[in-house]
Amino acid sequence: MTLTAERTRPPDARRRGRPTSGGRETLLLMLPALVPVLVFSVGPLLYGMYLAFTDARSGRNAETSFVGLANFGDLLTDGDFWASFRIGLIWAVSVTVLQFTASLGLALLLNENLRFRGFARVLALVPWAMPPVVIGLMWRLVYHPNAGILNSVLQDLGLLGHNVDWLNDFSLALPAVIVVGVWTGMPQTTVVLLAGLQGIPGELYEAGQMDGASAWRRFWNITLPQLRPVIVTITSLDFVWNINQFGLVYVLTQGGPGGQTRLPLLFAYEEAFRYGFFGYAATLGLAMVIVVLAVLGLYIGRQMREAS
Amino acid sequence: MRTRTALAVAAAAVVALTAGCASGGDTGGSGGTGGGTAAEPVSLKFLSLAWQKESIAANKEIVGEWNKANPNIKVEYVQGSWDNVNDQLVTSFEAGDPPDVIHDDSPALAGFASRGYLMDLTGKLPAELTSDIPKDAWDTVTFGDGKGGQGVYGVPFLRESQVIIANKKLLDAAKVRVPTPDAPWTWDEFADISKKLTKDGSYGVAWPLKSPVNRVLNLGLNFGGTFFQTDGTKSTVKVGPEEREVLQRIHDQLYKDKSADPSALGMGAADPLPGFYAGKYALLPAGVYLRQQVAEQAPDGFEWVTLPPLKGTSSNQGALSQTLSVSADSKHPDEAAKFIAYFLNSANQAKLAKGDWLLPTSVKAASDPSMTTKDNGWDVATASAQNLVVAPYLKVNGFDEWKSKVATPALQQYFANKTTLDQLATTLVDEGNKVLERYGK
Structure with missing residues (x-):
């Protein structure tokens, strides 16, 4: 989409970058767009950052005072947070990697000249059309220990002797949730990769074929390098989306059993709205911003260095 | 890449602030027209967590009877769910727009009471109700107010053994x-x-x-x-x-x-x-x-x-007890208390207990023939109430x-x-x- 457009037609994409003139008028024209951003995004963000340095708690008689870095100190020694952070990393990395692999396969398939290609492309988009809560409810039914389709199919196939309570088993819950995460995120990854694939000039493949390159070599030496910017972008975006995932897992397990699927944001949510420690929850939020920025900075920084 | 939490917290806080101002203004207003409240119809929101079919029916029936008898105090039945009631309540308390009458259970009340979200019901309930419920049941709803005092923050009505x-x-x-x-x-x-x-x-x-x-x-x-x-x-x-x-x-x-x-x-x-x-x-x-x-x-x-x-x-x-409480932000606390007193009179408690298959706190309701029949083990269940003590x-x-x-x-x-x-x-x-x-x- 725009990602590929930028690569194939650089002059078009640059057209917007006009030299700035008449600063005041520009500002005036930008104002209608800026106000909502400032009021609804920047303001709350700054307020959230401020909260992170206070001991704000819920309650009508709660008094808030500035505590400096105390919350960050608590955070560093909070074993529960680190456990949840570890789960968050396992979740984000495995979902992103699996999502990417599966989507790449699907995109390559959909890029071929198959029969019913249009129909298959539409089908691949279906999970995208559903809100996370609906997806969560649907998969909860799939995983249901007694009435779920997964257990009955596996038992009919003779792969399973007894019903498994997927979402309440200490060791199965996280993998089960990861599968749902991969399923949910595949459409956007697939679509972006597919767009990238279609932007690769056919001549490259023809040339490769002339030189006797095998299908695998063509994939490795033409497709992957050509797709690289798209891959970097979508993977880093996926990682950010995944580590910030909330709704899906909240509906599926609420972080259970025993915290085995308690992603960092679920942890922060519980701190704020269940136990009422707003200040500490804001600190958790801020810590997540820092982590995400660090990951992105590494990724994008490397990308830019290579580009220049 | 803002985190949702920071946003959510901030949003909740902003809402709370504005709502705080708004309700502050309102209290002044209703104080001025205090004499008019008796004549002017008021409406109360009642958050109920009943979930069994019979129990929902019993709840709605009692609310319906109340509305018929008290056209000036209209009670609106709001259906809640045990799964997420505490998150829902925290956000609505912070936002300053909680339901007037809240159905919950005693463990949840302790936290809410100490944060000042609930109204102390001491002295607001008729003697008929307070004497009908034994002291050990009242103990399950008596908590610190977070400022060193003690108060009664709900009326216990259903108990489980x-x-x-x-x-x-x-x-x-x-x-x-x-x-x-x-x-x-x-x-x-x-x-x-x-x-x-x-x-x-x-x-x-x-x-x-x-x-x-x-x-x-x-x-x-x-x-x-x-x-x-x-x-x-x-x-x-x-x-x-x-x-x-x-x-x-x-x-x-x-x-x-x-x-x-x-x-x-x-x-x-x-x-x-x-x-x-x-x-x-x-x-x-x-x-x-x-x-x-x-x-x-x-x-x-x-x-x-x-x-x-x-x-x-x-x-x-x-x-534990299931309880009815009045939120501290309610604009009509006296009417809310009156509704609770009616809702939990012994006849209604027997109905509710039957609907939920739990034990009523009301002594009179517990002696109701439907609570002591041998059918479906009601006699054993009701007798087990004598073993209930306040959970530490x-x-x-x-x-x-x-x-x-x-x-x-x-x-x-x-x-x-x-x-x-x-x-x-x-x-x-x-x-x-x-x-x-x-x-x-």
């Missing part, structure tokens, strides 16, 4: 003594009988322990296990010999006697029922409310009885966090035989005290 639902044919076949409220089984007897009832393929008992904390803590009192000690306002966890009794005994049934089905461990309270009907387990420890499902779903010809609570050093059990954990600030972060996973692992009793005790105490420390500040 733990009984045992048994397959009558299997009991008869094994020729065991059928206990009565006056001569209940002791835990030792229970263990022996469970062994006797265990045959190949079927177990004596099923312990559904998906949410083990409240059940274990309530039963812990059978041996005087309180799990908490409170010194002033600060609570600490204790797991001594008294606390270990019930933990050890359930564990023994699972792994030493092998008279309890280990596959029932991950189940919620109602999940073992299909197996119970099929004769897979003879005894099913359960809350009294589960009788409803058994009565309605059991296959034809299935005979079952309700057995009274077990006895350790006593038959005491920790009790009710008064522990931070119990909810201790329960979900420390106790639930630790107990699940212990009952899954992944940790020993000593390890469990260390976790509950050490990690638990760390959690509670935050609340003692």
Whole structure:
């Protein structure tokens, strides 16, 4: 989409970058767009950052005072947070990697000249059309220990002797949730990769074929390098989306059993709205911003260095 | 890449601020027109958590009768759910727009009361109601107000006790003594009988322990296990010999006697029922409310009885109550209190208890013939109310966090035989005290 457009037609994409003139008028024209951003995004963000340095708690008689870095100190020694952070990393990395692999396969398939290609492309988009809560409810039914389709199919196939309570088993819950995460995120990854694939000039493949390159070599030496910017972008975006995932897992397990699927944001949510420690929850939020920025900075920084 | 939490917190706070201003203005206004409130119709929002069909019907019926009799105080029935009521309430309290009358349970009230969200009902309720409910029930709703005082933050109306639902044919076949409220089984007897009832393929008992904390803590009192000690306002966890009794005994049934089905461990309270009907387990420890499902779903010809609570050093059990409270932000607190007084009069309590298959707190309601009939074990269930005492954990600030972060996973692992009793005790105490420390500040 725009990602590929930028690569194939650089002059078009640059057209917007006009030299700035008449600063005041520009500002005036930008104002209608800026106000909502400032009021609804920047303001709350700054307020959230401020909260992170206070001991704000819920309650009508709660008094808030500035505590400096105390919350960050608590955070560093909070074993529960680190456990949840570890789960968050396992979740984000495995979902992103699996999502990417599966989507790449699907995109390559959909890029071929198959029969019913249009129909298959539409089908691949279906999970995208559903809100996370609906997806969560649907998969909860799939995983249901007694009435779920997964257990009955596996038992009919003779792969399973007894019903498994997927979402309440200490060791199965996280993998089960990861599968749902991969399923949910595949459409956007697939679509972006597919767009990238279609932007690769056919001549490259023809040339490769002339030189006797095998299908695998063509994939490795033409497709992957050509797709690289798209891959970097979508993977880093996926990682950010995944580590910030909330709704899906909240509906599926609420972080259970025993915290085995308690992603960092679920942890922060519980701190704020269940136990009422707003200040500490804001600190958790801020810590997540820092982590995400660090990951992105590494990724994008490397990308830019290579580009220049 | 802003985090949602920071945003959500900030948003909630902003809403709270604006709402705070708004309600501040309103209070001034209603003070000015205070004389007019009697004539002007007011409307109250009533958040109900009833979920069983009969119970929802009973709730709506009582609200309907009230609205007919009091056209000036209109009550709007709002359906809530136990699954997310506390999150919902925290956000609506912070936003300044909570329901006027709130249905919840006593463990939740402790936290809300100390944060000043709920109105102290002392002196707001008619003597008729206050004298109809025994003192130990009122104790389950009396909490600190977070500023050093004490108050009554709800009206307790439904209580749950733990009984045992048994397959009558299997009991008869094994020729065991059928206990009565006056001569209940002791835990030792229970263990022996469970062994006797265990045959190949079927177990004596099923312990559904998906949410083990409240059940274990309530039963812990059978041996005087309180799990908490409170010194002033600060609570600490204790797991001594008294606390270990019930933990050890359930564990023994699972792994030493092998008279309890280990596959029932991950189940919620109602999940073992299909197996119970099929004769897979003879005894099913359960809350009294589960009788409803058994009565309605059991296959034809299935005979079952309700057995009274077990006895350790006593038959005491920790009790929670379902409650009705008035939010501190309510603009019509007196009308709300009046509605509660009507909603929970003895006749209505009997209706509600019947609808939910729980025990009424009202003494008069408990003597209602429908509460003492032998049908569906009501006599045994109602008699078990005498064993209910205030659960000590009710008064522990931070119990909810201790329960979900420390106790639930630790107990699940212990009952899954992944940790020993000593390890469990260390976790509950050490990690638990760390959690509670935050609340003692």
